[in-house]
Amino acid sequence: MYIVHIASECAPVIKAGGLGDVVYGLSREIENQGHTVEIILPMYDCMRYDHIWGLHDAYKDLFVPWYDSTIHCSVFCGWVHGRLCFFIQPHSEDHFFDRGCYYGQEDDNMRFAFFSKAALEFLFVSNKRPDVIHCHDWQTGLIPVMLYEMYKWHGMANQRVCYTIHNFKHQGICGKEVLKATGLNNDEYYFNYDRLQDNFNPFALNMMKGGIVYSNHVNTVSPHHAWEARYSGVSYGLGHTLELHHYKFNGILNGIDRNIWNPEVDTFIPYQYNIDNLEDKAKNKKALRERLLLKENKKPIVAYIGRLDRQKGVELVHHALYYSLHRNAQFVLLGSATEASINNWFCHEKYYLNNNPDCHLELGFNEELAHLIYAGADIIVVPSDYEPCGLTQMIGLKYGTVPVVRGVGGLIDTVFDKDNDLNHPEEKRNGFVFYQTDYNALESGLERAIGLWHYFPKEFEKLQKQGMNYDYSWKNPAQRYIDLYDFLRHK
Structure with a gap:
């Protein structure tokens, strides 16, 4: 044709x-x-x-x-x-x-x-x-x-x-x-x-x-x-x-383009890896910490990559940042604001958190850094108000970065809750889903993800691999x- x-x-x-x-x-x-x-x-x-x-x-x-x-x-x-x-x-x-x-x-x-x-x-x-x-x-x-x-x-x-x-x-x-x-x-x-x-x-x-x-x-x-x-x-x-x-x-x-978003061939990350050698994902986590001057410790890295605007649930992104720090996790943000008020808000947070060894806010967009964050983070949060499809969660799954998403649009078509998705058997579940737009709903997903990383590492690794098994290529x-x-x- x-x-x-x-x-x-x-x-x-x-x-x-x-x-x-x-x-x-x-x-x-x-x-x-x-x-x-x-x-x-x-x-x-x-x-x-x-x-x-x-x-x-x-x-x-x-x-x-x-x-x-x-x-x-x-x-x-x-x-x-x-x-x-x-x-x-x-x-x-x-x-x-x-x-x-x-x-x-x-x-x-x-x-x-x-x-x-x-x-x-x-x-x-x-x-x-x-x-x-x-x-x-x-x-x-x-x-x-x-x-x-x-x-x-x-x-x-x-x-x-x-x-x-x-x-x-x-x-x-x-x-x-x-x-x-x-x-x-x-x-x-x-x-x-x-x-x-x-x-x-x-x-x-x-x-x-x-x-x-x-x-x-x-x-x-x-x-x-x-x-x-x-x-x-x-x-x-x-x-x-x-x-x-x-x-x-x-x-x-x-x-997603499997020639660009694929940890096996990604030239933007220091260590290529696949489902069989997740220890090299851990090496990327160390490289990410070194680049962003984060403290080396036994904590998961929660990430947000995307625009900072109302559609993307910017209030929930802000809450996820402080909730993650409060729940013994590190937080990395990469994104640019679409409104001056949102930009000023996050510039203030960047200044306030500048010396925090568990947090880094990168206001702007850097393609190379995005690849390293996907490879180095453990959890990626996508709390969108609405999301026609969403690529962030699909890239996260490919990189073994467990998504925590709001159940809207394409997010609900690609992420299946570890604990509550009755339409998929346990071995096909790949992340965490919440539905409401309030802080408690976000916390219900993020707490389960962070808790699984801390207390059940083998289960967390199993969930990573189940996500990597999905083919969301073109x-x-x-x-x-x-x-x-x-x-x-x-x-």
Whole structure:
């Protein structure tokens, strides 16, 4: 099959979050299984050009219809660690992708509406006719709309669209100017509840809703999060739309790249190890302590790796820090805050705990250090408020770092409580799960994990190995996507 991904990110050349990892990892695995994959991306001025090999002109004069005129674009082509990527560069006074950042601009809606239009126009004029166009998040929500309403009448009637939602919180709420700009034009037609009209604001359009309504299949990134999206508030107002289109909606779990997140081959850690030589994990623990100036003692290391924001349960992260220290454990944190108030809060904690030999807070993100923390820590805590999939717990399991997670989204699909999971036999359980958002709930999971390390070390090691036995690589999710693509192309 011939698959084209259209997205706003692809790691490591463009990465702001987990979306970039998914686009790269999924593309790689699908290609490894014998299919042709191409990726279309914006050409940001701030992307990592050092990760692109052989960048060259692919289509010099792409004229994209925009309002009552056209915008001249160049399309470049290059390989990002083996993946064939096309980068669209508009030559416009709007400087859509010359902002020194990926997101966060006042005109983001127009920037990515243009990117969606340009990506489709590139497929159209270059005569690329993939079996399936795979779109990601709100930034590409208009692609299935324009494909169905416009481009299918010009030779693209056989293309099918799979639309993956990674985060329901950002939906691309916009006004009618997007219709005029893209050539969709008919305000009355699109300001309709059954099409693009936002479910709660009759004077706004919703790009993500457009993606749901017009695509051939919609999925989110874990089965449980798909259930939550329909029946709880995590879909941020799109629950009824998902219910109307439930017959084409499901959840497919993300994977992790086994060539990057694998203690057997990890070049960022001093000692590679596997399930049969966990004593080398202990050597990484010693190396982690030396790097972060932690005291060498008989205590478990509890870690948190990730953003410091409300979605990630930042209050519970803060509580986990002090609770771990109080319960005879060490604590390591690696993450950057998304709000100034949270950053100030944790800067204060870093200053207050600066001389504590059992604690280290690293405010920022360091890929190399993340690998060492996964390898050196004993327990990793993931207390998210909501979590569409989550990679942290899957990486932790691979590295023999026992996860303590809140039972939401993809966390509940991947971590099975040692004591209370009746759906899995004891030998298949791999961590600790709590469900409420209060401190007592967090403590119920963390206390069991820390206690098991202190008082039942053999049981703790058994739990580590049971976690390492799970395969959360891209192999199985990619096969599910391949089966889905095959189904769609024959619809």
